[in-house]
Amino acid sequence: MRLLPAVLAIALGAFVALPVFPVLPAAADDQTTATAAPYPGDPTAEALLVAAEDRRLIDVRAISNAAEWTGVNQFKPYRLATGSSYTLVLTSREADYSFDDLLKLSPRGLVRQPDGSYLLSENIVVEEGATLNFHSSDGLALRLVSSSDLFVSIVTMGGSLTLGGSAEEPLDVSSWDPDTGTVDTDTSDGRAYIRVIGGHASFSNANFHHLGFWSGMTGGVSLTGTELPATTTESKGDLALSDDGNPIVYGQELIPAGPDEAQTLDLEPDLRGYSYVSASITSSHFDHNAFGLFVTSAEGVDVHDSEFSDNIVNGLVFHRHVTNSRVSSSASTNNALDGFALSRATTGVIFDGLTSSGNGRNGVSIDGRPLAEGPNATGNPTGTFGNNTINNSIITANGRYGIDVVGGINITLSGNTVKNHTMGIVIRGGTDSVIVKNNLVERSDLQGIALRDLVQNATVQGNTVVGGGIGIYLRDSSGLIDRNVVEEVNNHAITLVGIAAPSTVSHNTVSGTGPSGIDVSRTEGTIRAENDLDDWRSTKPLDVLLRSIFQPLTVMWLSLGLLVLITAGTGMRRKRTGIVHPYANLAPMSTLTLGVVDAADLNQVRTPPAAIADPKFGAHRSEQPPERVLRAFEPDGMELTT
Template identity: 55%
Template sequence: MNRSLVTTAAIVGLLAALVLPTGAWAEDLEGTTYDETEVVSGDAYPGDPDVEAMLVSSEERRLIDVRAIANAAGWTNINQGRPYRLVTGNTYTLVLIPRESPYTLADLLQYAPSTFVRQPDGSYLLSENIVVEQGATLKLEDEEGLVLHLASTPDAFVSIVTIGGSIELAGTAEKPIEVAAWDPVSQTADTDTTDGRAYLRVTGGVARFSHVDFHDLGFWSGATGGVALTGNAAPDTLKEYDDLNRVGRDTEDAGTTTVYGTEIFPADGAELLTTEPDLGAYSYVAADIDDISVRDNAFGLFITSAQGVDIRNSSFEHNLVDGLVLHRDVTNTVVHNTTVSHNAVDGVAVTRAATGVVLSRLTVEQNGRNGITIEGGPLADGPSAMGTSVGDYGNNEVEDSMVSGNGRYGIEILGGEHLTVDANTVDGHDMGIVVADAVSDVTITDNLVQHSSEHAIALRGGVTGATVQGNDIDGGEVGIYLRDASGSVDRNTIIGVSNHAVTLIAATGATQITNNDVSGRGPSAIDIARAGSIDPTTRANDVDAWVSTKPLDVILRSIFQPLTVLWLILGALVVFSAISGVRARRKNAGIRHPYASHTPLSQLTSGIADPTAFGRPPAHEGNSR
């Protein structure tokens, strides 16, 4: 019996080891488990983070000072109604005050004869900062073509910034305007960001750019990143300032210094520099942008706090971070007929709090991370110092675009609501279209997604109300992948996949998988074995062309489910017991006496005793008496 028990226990343990799903098997009964912790961040930024961050702070402080003085000049009339110049650190800043007519090339030559100079090759070199006040417009154009170089050396760099004013740069298709950061010593574009670099920024007002080539501009932050439209956030952040690091406070000789024949303002004392600026006077920025090229900047084009921006027929290439960034509070903006390629991180980045953005007829390719990233989650998850909304953002669209060959995903959507991805071609990525982080009401329709190495379309992390319909998918391990996500998967054509056409894992809600036409090779066409407690609806899917390639271990694991294993073990015990009994009977075969194993009583006594031996008379004598 002891031997039988030991043998039975060994059989039970062996069966359990063979058929019970544990570890990785429990997570993935069929197919591949993907490592989603791998991070593709794009190309590393080449600059000096510490130095460049300090330079960004210095630029913010300079603009605060300029704005404070501009406010003071307005109510003191100290500038006597003409543009004026300020000492700001180791450079000067020319302030263009409000007037009805725009400031032109001729005006700059008049007001800055020594800092805005035409070079022998016909280009213009600007070697001081320009600030355009609210109510003023700087309009630069030249029928012969304009090349504007902004001085940018290891010692100093300049910028053109509006504070509520507007900028118009108008070239022609034959002779576009060129704007670049320029080192006048080496006579080449400044490609080094570590010591700062010249940039252009429109804060409030209107930007109108047509036929302009911007290149080699900007450093580190979005606001100073090259070409920036920053709405009423002037400057980008208002940090507590340390007087020891303040730029532009040294005005000891300001009243007596003459620069290029123009008086430096303020004429007496530095008290005006302590005047607090009016930070609420400027509105969102608006922009009309046609046929611009933005290349080799830090950020290509950075937009925040903007309404009604129209970008068309343009290109954003080879920038050091993202190509085109639509940051906070960008609304009712359209980008169309535009190329975004070979940027170090994302091609197009639409961040949280941007709504009503339409990306149409774009070509987005060969960027270091994602082709297009759209974020729509809340800015805060509870009470905050700024009282920020905890609601989602959305109503953004990507349509009729070619997205190919980017380093990670083609299109990634993170959070938000009421989103549309329609009629795009997404080709050659780790994953083609990825939707995650509790997105609600997303429509993914009529896209061609091909040559993905893992998932073609993936929904995960709490996505609800998704519609995945009418897409053509060619290639990848999984065609449409849902994990902790729910919606409708309908009328998609999926070919050439190597694992599953459709996979559902974990809590997938009342997902419907209907009318899909699939072909390929793999363990199963429609994989719902790992779906949650609510069974998905599968109906009218054409899987006749699917070739099943389930390996033996997968087949065994699909057969030997836990309850099946329990019954098999119990049955094995019964069979083993029966076999053991049969073997024992065969061992003792033949006819045996039924009491052969019992000891006769005679063997346990001394025999029959004679009474006379113990002094008793024979039995007959006793009877005669």
């Protein structure tokens, strides 16, 4: 019973990092969607396996820290029964644990195969103050058991891990399914992995493939922060050997791992008080893992001359709190999501001389947004992150963008070649103080360089943009666009839309064909100065031309002008016909009569016996009444009576 409080106290500080699950592409931003394939495993089952691995590490850590109360020499390597497999714990000592040492410590867990490779069938944990060193110039192949029933791992807990071979004969580390006699390609039931928790990792001339599943921590090869490793260690003794010369390992007698004791370890991990991991990775290859290489809570990570290809999620990920690190002369190709990715809370990272091509989403992604926007359960800060750089890299033919920067401060993109993307370089999400300088951007479908959604204090200078729709595009953002060359675009060379003040567009040279070379009509407060548009050919499509003509005021003035022209035309026609009688267009009354009628034609004329003047009719009236009286009217209006 006296042991219980001690175990409880230690377990409160036991470390297990929260799993980081891959974010698969459901939908991207407002421009396009990602083209990556969906995750091929079983998310529900794999998430449970990640939690089980975390619990196993808690158990190992708590039991290891409680060993001094058992009366057993805890400074010698020992073995624990953990679930369906064993875990060999390498305790602190001055000398490295070599591959030969491991053969002695685990004669049944590390077995040579007929093809010369070695099969590891139990877990290994390297404690603080210990170093596991597998360095061979003979082309060592290490295979980690990974079947439907069991998968193993190599994990350091504050210790260090050194893995390497030679340039001619690299070290090869992979999963292996004994049932099928091949590497394990199924992640749904878990898969072997390597993880460095704290301490230091050193990999050189090594190949890591077909490792890991679901989370970043178990994603293949991962470097995750924990307690600072001891800078100096006191030797605790060499391998403990029995009388027959075999190594002594300690099993369940150290602390039984039964159900009663397990209850004392059912506590949430506490991440506070832990620090960073460091690493040096040279001439290594990471392929067909879940995550090629996953790094979080690290400082001083140096990766160069390495490759990341065909991984299920990303190639290389710096996830959280990675600082003062560098990746150079390395390539990332054909990964499902991003080639290289900097997640939130990474700062002071330099990407230099990279090659990123054929990835499902972006060639390089940088996310500098805050971890929180206000008070939050974990107490994360609300500030932005930045001071990250991408230099002298070649980024081609990725599924969405070449370089995607979301948020952050003091970002520099310089001397990069970015070709064949939906958009070449995209800066968005409130990024502040970004420099885009001396880059070559070619054949972007929509926009070569795009700054949008509240980007501030941007400098876009000395870039060459060739081909595509719009060369340089600003939307609701501001900055200096200066001394760029835009060629062979087919819409606008430079476009500013929305709230873009204060912005300056100066000394740019543009050529191509489209409605306008420099389009600032949809924004205000922009200064244009000394831009060269001599080689721009302005061609407006019919719909654009009609929209520009038929504006409300334009239609009104055209109508008034047409009315004036009609009126003037009528006046001119009257002048050409001379003087016209005012009633010339009216018919005389005579034209409406029957005309002159000859009385003889009527055969009704008589000579009256006497004619008597009749004042009433203004003519002579016969004394004898006529048979008929006709009235007719001459065309000139005269009346004839018969």
